[in-house]
Amino acid sequence: MHPQHLPVFAKVADVWHDQMEVIISLLRFLQEFCHNKANRVNFDQSSPNGILLFRCTSVVVCAFGRRLLASPVQNSNDPDIYKKRYKGLALCLNVLNSALGGNYVCFGVFELYNDRALDNALEVALEMALSVPMEDVNAYPKLSKAYFSFIEILFRNHQKTAFALDTNVFMQLMSTVHDGLQSSDATISAFCANTIDHMATYYFNNGGKEKREIHNLSKHLTAQPNLFSSLTLTLFNLLLYGPPQNHWAVMRPMLSLMLASESSFTAYKDHLLSTQTPDNQAKLNEALNKLLTDVVRSLDNANRDRFTQNLTAFRVTARGFLTI
Numbered sequence: 001m002h003p004q005h006l007p008v009f010a011k012v013a014d015v016w017h018d019q020m021e022v023i024i025s026l027l028r029f030l031q032e033f034c035h036n037k038a039n040r041v042n043f044d045q046s047s048p049n050g051i052l053l054f055r056c057t058s059v060v061v062c063a064f065g066r067r068l069l070a071s072p073v074q075n076s077n078d079p080d081i082y083k084k085r086y087k088g089l090a091l092c093l094n095v096l097n098s099a100l101g102g103n104y105v106c107f108g109v110f111e112l113y114n115d116r117a118l119d120n121a122l123e124v125a126l127e128m129a130l131s132v133p134m135e136d137v138n139a140y141p142k143l144s145k146a147y148f149s150f151i152e153i154l155f156r157n158h159q160k161t162a163f164a165l166d167t168n169v170f171m172q173l174m175s176t177v178h179d180g181l182q183s184s185d186a187t188i189s190a191f192c193a194n195t196i197d198h199m200a201t202y203y204f205n206n207g208g209k210e211k212r213e214i215h216n217l218s219k220h221l222t223a224q225p226n227l228f229s230s231l232t233l234t235l236f237n238l239l240l241y242g243p244p245q246n247h248w249a250v251m252r253p254m255l256s257l258m259l260a261s262e263s264s265f266t267a268y269k270d271h272l273l274s275t276q277t278p279d280n281q282a283k284l285n286e287a288l289n290k291l292l293t294d295v296v297r298s299l300d301n302a303n304r305d306r307f308t309q310n311l312t313a314f315r316v317t318a319r320g321f322l323t324i
Contacts, residue, residue: 002052010059017067020088027091030060034095036102043104050104057099058121064092065124069131082140089128090146096125097146100153107157122161125150130169134176141185148180148191155198162199163216167223174227181234181250182242189238190249196231197253200260201299207260228261232268239315240322247315255307256299280321287317 009026016022034041034057043049068089078084099105099121110118129147137147151173154162163170180192199217206214221227235257238250258265269288273281291314295307 006056013064034098058117090143093146200256204260229264232264
């Protein structure tokens with residue numbers, strides 16, 4: 001496949017970018033080819049094949065993505081806009097998601113050798129994702145899952161790129177994540193909850209350190225000081241009042257958010273108590289105190305598990321008497 005055939009894919013993506021039958025077939029093949037299903041993509045420790053595969057993937061993503069971004073955007077009311085634009089865009093994001101999440105690439109190599117393959121792919125993918133209006137993201141389930149999966153993996157493994165974004169762009173992403181958190185689709189809700197967890201976990205574990213990522217994230221939080229508190233409010237409301245299929249997903253980031261911003265949890269607790277009758281306030285206060293039983297300031301797995309068990313008990317208890 002390499003170097004005889006893989007370079008042809010980039011030429012196909014560039015020349016036939018507007019021929020949907022061709023480009024969809026190419027992207028579907030590449031998505032499956034890069035997908036590390038059951039760890040089948042397994043190279044020797046000293047093998048460069050994982051890096052070579054990602055470089056070829058990056059070139060295809062960039063070739064198609066730049067052509068797509070340069071083409072005029074159709075009217076959102078066009079009934080064929082998904083087929084003409086969003087289907088290829090979603091598949092392109094899925095190709096990159098498969099490569100980024102395959103665990104067969106040491107991404108630090110690219111920066112070490114001044115190779116732009118990773119930066120170029122992330123840059124083009126972000127531009128594609130941000131070019132889609134939020135109402136269109138929500139309107140097409142396959143596009144929505146590709147979009148939120150990309151945001152989740154960006155915040156999970158590529159914080160340097162995510163946090164270095166312009167504050168307005170970063171907050172645009174967080175706004176879409178906040179909306180997606182409340183989706184009736186449990187998969188999308190889980191992607192968004194995990195994205196929040198990655199951000200809060202990084203902030204808690206690295207706060208106060210001399211890191212560029214922390215400096216950039218702190219800059220965003222200074223510009224939007226209510227970010228953590230608004231996410232905390234939404235997560236607890238979803239836990240207590242949201243659809244049952246989502247409550248497991250929304251539990252994941254709640255401890256990391258509480259540790260990253262204790263004031264946000266205190267503010268939510270005061271707000272929730274103020275909405276209840278005096279009798280309910282006493283019950284709720286007791287339930288909230290039990291929520292933190294045996295929980296310490298740590299994000300290790302054992303502490304997360306204890307907190308999740310406490311959250312489950314809190315949800316059952318509180319839903320028995322809370323008034324909306």
